[in-house]
Amino acid sequence: MTCIECKKELSYLDHKTAMESYGVELCSKHKKRMDKLIRQNKTPIEAIKLYYGLKQAGVHPMLEWWDGKKSVDIAFSRVKLNIEIDTEYQMLTHDQAMNDLEEIMHSFQNGFTTLRIPNMVIKHYLKETVNNILGIKEGLRANIKVI
């Protein structure tokens, strides 16, 4: 049992609290850091799970990345891929949906691809979600090379 961030040995209690909160092994220092980030950004728990799922797959995403206007749940800046997690309790009104579309348009004009992933998908198919994102990331990288 070691912290996924700093590889520090975990006590039974640290392991238990982190696993119960996020489903990953974190030392108390890194768990506190995560708690704070979530409080500040209202980050959905699935974003944390996806973030660590991607890290464990060997890539380096950024969590709550500030794009200059808003905080993006997960981002791969090198291939300009933004990932937003949609949560079920956010019942989307038509105004919000329009807003989202406009935001995606602006990001797209700046060369960014935005993926919106429903949180249930991460809850039930974390591994598959990670694999699909890796595929999209690879595709984007190949396209960048062509240009």
Ligand SMILES: [Zn+2]
């Ligand atoms: Zn740690």
